[in-house]
Amino acid sequence: MMQMVWLSSKTKVPRTMVDAVDRERLYELLRYDESKKVTIVRAPAGYGKTTLLSQWFTQSNEPVAWLSLDEADNDPIRFWKYVVHMVSSISQSNIAQELSSLFNSQEASSLEFLIDSFLNELSLTSSSINIVMDDYHLIENDTIHQMIIQFIEYLPDNVQVYLTSRTVLPLPIAKWRVKSWLKEISTEQLRFTHEETQQFYENKNLHFNDDKLLQHVLKMTEGWATGIQLAGLSINTSQTVDIMDSAHPFITEFLLQEILNTLPPSTQDFLLHTSLLHSLEPAVCDKLTNRSDSYSVLLELEKKGLFIVRLNSNQPVFRYHHLFAEALQIELKKRYSQEMVSSIVIETATLLQDKGDFIAAIEILLNEQANELAESWITTHLVDIFTSGQTSTYVRWVQTLRNNHYSVSFEVLVMYIITLISVQQMEEAGKLIFELEHRQVTEKWMDAEENQGIASIFETVRAYAIIAIGDDIEKATEIIQRQLENGRVSSRWDNIPMQYNLFEHKILRTSIGSKGKFWPLEKAIPFAKLFRETELKDQNMTAFSYGASAETLYEKNYLEVAVVELEIALQYGHSYNDPGLFIPMYILKAHIHAMNSNFVVAHALLDSTIDIVKEKHWINSLRTMKARCYLLEGDILQAETELCKAESRHPFWLLVNARLLLAKGNAEEALKATIQVKTKALQEMQVSTIIEAAVLEAICEMELDHEDAAMMALHEALGHGAPYGYVRTFLDEKAIIPLLKTYLNVQQTNKNLHWNFVPASYLEQLIAQEPTQGSLLDSLTPREREVFRLLVDGATNREIANRLFLTEGTIRVYLTTIYSKLGVNSRAKAVLIK
Structure with missing residues (x-):
């Protein structure tokens, strides 16, 4: 990199x-x-x-x-x-x-x-x-x-x-x-005051014999520091007052006439030749001006107070004041021929590139519309730009070239499309894809031998764009199939690893996971086979396809197959040493263990994973999952401890924290958190998060006895979940089944088309997964069962607390957790499950 x-x-x-x-x-x-x-x-x-x-x-x-x-x-x-x-x-x-x-x-x-x-x-x-x-x-x-x-x-x-x-x-x-x-x-x-202006001139050993002149300078400059400095530089000329009367609008002319033109010709040439540099290093200035005394010149300019600033650094580095630099650049183009200016531009840019600062070098070329050389250097450094993540710079450069009506290369355009997709500018990327498809029809650019490598990448990009927006996967399958039939072409991009997930706890929250949009299995399987059973099987995208598949299959409640995909994804993740793949898989694996009440195994798995990763954000994701496991286990104190260690504004943390607030009986705060997460997820079209947040919102509303609001939130969750067949996001919340039954009843009794938007078959599929009463009680921890037994016997909170040597506050927390696990919201309803 x-x-x-x-x-x-x-x-x-x-x-x-x-x-x-x-x-x-x-x-x-x-x-x-x-x-x-x-x-x-x-x-x-x-x-x-x-x-x-x-x-x-x-x-x-x-x-x-x-x-x-x-x-x-x-x-x-x-x-x-x-x-x-x-x-x-x-x-x-x-x-x-x-x-x-x-x-x-x-x-x-x-x-x-x-x-x-x-x-x-x-x-x-x-x-x-x-x-x-x-x-x-x-x-x-x-x-x-x-x-x-x-x-x-x-x-x-x-x-x-x-x-x-x-x-x-x-x-x-x-x-x-x-x-x-x-x-x-x-x-x-x-603005400078009268006293500050007087002090300014005295510090420079400049004295006005007449205070009226000082007053006039201050009046005309209106306390403008640069104007006061300019007046000081011209104090010995007869033009002081006249120039200051118009210094603001004609600052460039003044800087050139009264400052630059009074300097020796060699110093003027020095200033003009170096005017394009953002920072003035003596060694660079020497090369640019073909002299060896640049340091002395810069010191002399500073001594004279000529709008040059020395920076605090170990090495001598200066820069011109912005106004002075702008004036010098204007004069550069007036004084020298276009050929000479172009030579200075290219020489300046070349020196910067030789120093390793190709960003500044290309900026200078583009500013001066040296488009051909700029594109050449952009192409040379294209891999570096992408591996360093500075793709916004690249977007701006390509836009500048195109705005200059310069025809950029196909490689630059294809990588431009990739960049637009990576920052979710899908509409603009789609326009460019269409443009290149049209140019293939008119120019046959993809058939040219020199374009074979980038043409192959373009085909992959088209398929990836379809995946990213959750569009027609059959079209993506056709593209990859055709690419395989034609044979893959090597390029300099082959060994550049694509990072599909930098921090998400779920692959389904990334572009390669289509942000939670699922395809029907009959369409997804042929696409997956193209990667798994061909020469693409060792590609990074193939590895992530297993991860996305594992999460999708779990969500659809195909648990056994999901576990198989999960294990293969883990192997790939460790093979590529990519925590963006293996961390979400360990989180999913721990989640499956926790849902089966294998809490010891889940915690051991998460702890061992924490030991092998260094990045704090991945450790925080794992700790957040531990908190989720503790909540499922009924251990509120440990859950809170883990969440405190991993505090974040990521939706994963916020929703687990909302569950903690619910468990502690603070449904109002939990509701605020879930709505906040859902609102943001809607803006980003993160389908899986929209559904999860809306489900929790419904549970919070029901806990607050807001049944109508609960039904509306659940309706929203079901509306987003039905098209893709979401199951586990609903079933993994113990309190959801009673809500689903209530919703189904509302749908059956209310003929409003609004409620019939969610297919009844989808609802019935979810409700059919309802755990038995025995399994509901099995979800309670030993301590919770003790509390529940006393509850069924009719003991009050105080009596339960005394019998178990606990406080009444702790008993209330236990009861809230028990109600949540049993899917009820009151003591009376809980007693019925016995």
Whole structure:
């Protein structure tokens, strides 16, 4: 896998100039307030946003993770890799290592889980952490915005975030303001006062003989830091006042006429040749300008205060102020011929690529529309881009090339489709698949010898897209069958492992599991055979097909066959050393043991699996399953202990916790949790989770004596479950059978078409699985049976507590569990089962 190139220029706090003005009135606003989660410093360019924060953290000596953002950071994986890397570094923790396995997917649920895991790691650190994201206005990726919202809203108390921006941010500012989470520093507060302006000039040994001139500069600049600096640079010229009268609208012209043109020609050439660089390293500047004194030039520019910033790093690294860089780039294209500019662009990009920073290199080429070379380098680094997870960057690049009306290669387009599918942009992926199918008709591109490898991948992609959306599996079967008949063609992608599951406890929650949509077995079996009985049998997709099959067969209540598929999937999972396959299988295996009351075996299996995995999120999934087993066993205290160890916002944890709340008699809180999970699952169309949450919602409503609401929730669960034949999600909840019977009665007596949407045959199939009364009592633990026996004898809660040397509160908990297992909601109904 490609190693991330960490650019020190992005992660170092800009160095504070020794003659900078101390702004104590603003420092007071920045002083620590534990009630605040985020500080936003917003103002147009040149108001000193970055300078203020760098001054504050330099003088306060507080630990800070600093990230200077640029356009290349519009990729969620790249963005958060930098944030996690910085935080891990300043906190001297292993957070980056703990989260490393989660940086391989741009799917929304994966990214959400990444943030949850990061927040959990931050909450475990004892030190305070400050995170600065400078120039956040350059981030235009909505996914990153959503992740930032999630990050800030659940931020632990020991962490504060600082954002600088030129523009209004697409974040819920009003909400954060109402909740008192937000500090804001605006343009008005950043404006220099008369005293600060005077101090600025005195620190630079510049003196106005007439205070009226100082007042005029302050009036015309309106306290704009850059304008005040420009006035200082031109203080010895007669144009000071005239220029400052129009410095805002003509800042570029002023920078060029009054700053650049006053410098020696060799220095001007140096500035123009290096203007495309985001960070200025003397060695790189030497190569780009064919000189050996770049370090001296940069120091001299800094000494003169010419809009250059030195970064705090072991090696000398500088950067131009954004306004200055923009002005230089404009002048570059005016002063030099197109051929010369192209040469500088390519030379700059080549130097960056040679340093290993191909991301920045390609960005420069695309910005300057050097499309052919950009595509060539994109193709060269395509495998690295995919293995590093930075596919959002790739999407943006391809969109830029296509917007430039550049005809990209078929390999780039096919990998673009794969990327779109991976981030669930199925509609856009479908359009591109149609485009390439049409081009096959008109151009016969798939028949060309040089395209055989990528054409074969395209066929696989078409089949995978069908699987991902749960579409016509017969069409997918035809595609794979044709591919096998034509013979598979090798390509450079053959040895790149596909990671189908980064963190889900169920394969059925992933794209390869069609997010819980099942096909009829008569259609699914021929498709599975194509993988299991052909040269595809050793493919990763084949391994996951066994896992998805095991979960599907269990859900349909074909237990014996499910166990066979499960064991084969486990063998594959260990063979590939892929916890994304073997962890869900161990969870399913433990679940089957627990449903058969083999709790000792279930816990032993989960404990042994915990011992062989390192990733914390997998350990948390296994602990959550242990909690589920303890609840089935009736051991509420142990269940709560396990859940506390594995706390998460993942639906698996939330629904097991809802069951715990139910067992403790807190049906209202359980109901809130299940509705929250169901709502999100509906947004993501996670069928298995929708059904599970709706079933639990119905049980909660019934526990609260809300029968109508319970029937509506159950109707929703059945409506989603019937088309795919879900069984075990219903039957594995002991309290569901009475609800199903009530629902069937409502359906039979109510002729409203709404209720007849669920086939009666499906309902009857579920009810036919009702356990016998004997097996219901067998589900009770020995202690619960003692409580139940005394209950049947007519003992009160106090009498039961005294007889068993327990508290009345503990007896109430036991009774809640007993009622749940017996599928009743009162003492009177429980006594009837004896």
